[in-house]
Amino acid sequence: MEHLIIKYINKEISEEELALLKEGLKNPEVKKQLKEYIDLESSIQLGLKKIDMERVYNSLDAPLSSEDNLEKRAARLSYLKYAAAITIIIALAASFQLFINRDINEFTPNATTITLKLEDGSIKEFDETEAIISVDDFVAGSEPKNSNNKTDIAYNEINVPYGKKATIKLSDNSQVILNSGSVFKYPTSFDGSDLRSVTLEGEAYFAVSKNAQKPFIVQTAEMDVEVLGTEFNVSCFKDDKQTLAILVEGSIKAKNTLSNTSVIVKPGQAATLKDKNLTVQPVDIQKYTAWLHGDLLFIDDTFETVLKKLERHFNVVIINNNPALNEVRYNGRFNTETLEQILEAFQVNTTFEYTLKNNQIIIKNETPMK
Template sequence: MKKDLEILISKYLRHELEAAEQEELEVLLEHPENLQEFNSQVELEFLLQKDKKEFHAVQGYSKIEKNLGSEKSLNWKIWLKYAAILVLLMAMTFFLNEQTTVTAIPETNVVYIEEGNGNIKILEMEGEKQITNKKGEVIATKIANKIIYKELPEATELEYNTITVPYGSLFQIVLSDGTEVELNAGTEFSYPVQFINGEDRQVFLKGEGFFKVSTDSLHPFKVNTGDFHISVLGTQFNISAYEDDQISSAVLTEGSIMLNNKNFFQLLHPGEMASITNSEAAITVEKVNIRKHIAWKEGIVIFQNETFEKITKTLERTYNVKIENKVPELKQEVFTATFVDEDIEQILALFSKSRPFKYKINAGKVTIEKK
């Protein structure tokens, strides 16, 4: 029995559980000694995935427990769900740093927020909830997949929150200055809970986001990514800067923005896209179809002369799956397609008609093989 439990926990942490195995694990975890063993393995996984970064699983669980309400304990099924989210969020960061394949996060109905003081909050996408600060003051309201922050003019302390949007989900934030930010799947976004009078408005993005910046001539708005920095006063633009993509880009829909990449500056006008290849200073500018680059906000996926290798990355994020392509020659095949409401299986079926291959989908993993 103990050996079976160890095997199931190991497969659970690797996101490889079959449906029947998931049910078997749930039954086993009804026994306190098995639940204790499970918690121990999850704690160990936290430490391994975070490497040397200071984060302890027990402390993290304690913070989650406090933020979920006044109950002194969670039932094991809820803990199972939240443990999966946290372990795989840690794994996502770890694997990105190691430049290996990212494992998709299985839960898409929650977002993970790390506050400036280290507290962790997990918010359900559904429903409405008020968010308070350490003084008990209401600073924001969450309605479905959107958080709206209030402006507190008396704020003097700059405190950043970091939100991580899981694969398969979209999320929106209205910052305290009224700036609207729409975040794509697999995105990490750090932002001030309150902007401070007299200081620039600075945010940090890893992933993709569409910004509608509130105009404030006295306080420039700056977006920082791993490759470039953008400065604006008030405008609308899209940024794509996923860490595992070779190219980062910014597309301007309204107004103007200034890009700075390693002290190489570029002014962008509406309808233009600036692209930067990782580790290079040069900025390439071209006219583009804006619709293609912002359709994701409406759940529409547009591919225009893109390689299958790049397409699979987008599909992983959008549909919360992990794709293993065992057909090397397929990687550089080029496709043009638009998908509005198709699911991952329908999309793969359409691609396989154009370039024959077979595929199987099992517990969030897609395997593509020669036909």
């Protein structure tokens, strides 16, 4: 729901999305998310007054049933829009050292095209469901290819919306496959640097070319993954509240950037950073790489996790108004099935009802479970 809240604040939300946001606020988790967002802003020492949460809830709810136009609705929250902008800037500065100037709103789950932003600011769009991009094909004209000055390194950024995937071939011949809902920033060349450093928000599978003299680093919000040459999967979606690095072959070192602790990961293991704790445990690799083949594979996954994956895979918004379902666990593999067919399969063992309209699914509240 975060993107709906931000769109409302920024006066970019449609009438349909407003109705969906109102429906979502019935879920205590959504209200909690909004409160956490506002609490973060209140802690910033920039002279901003403390925000009354009751006023925020009322200002979000009242316009949804009024006849006011969008501009008048947004005007009531102009102070919140300013606070949100400050919050986003500070969060990015703390989490992504490589590109503190990136606008968090560039990722829009409802987008229909893959976008590649070049160093010179130009944007390339790809309509394919699975785009294949080589770094050599898209280099800004003013970018110095073989400079020894590290400050001259130019970066491209690719944004993959829900329902899409993309493959990137980097300048060292490493390949990166990006899953739906991912943002990836990479240099057009690794020349002039002692490291091969890239930044990820979302999920990607890496096949890294070996170079013992120049380690490859994947930076996420809270964990860095360092390799020399190997294959591994990294998942760091914001709404998953954890970061995973799953090793297929080779060796990687996962580092908690908050505590500066690190662990070595062996093939068949995953490094997990959750609640600021970094651990290593054996995993079923297939569960974390099935998406590469277009599969949705659920192994003892909670309903809450299932819904997040369905949102990204099918580019839909799902509101669960039956929180009792969140901890129910499911197993299943799907490939060519439609979203409705997948939900019907889950309904065999768990009774729930839902409505589907356009790209919005609302699971009804207080449905008795079998």
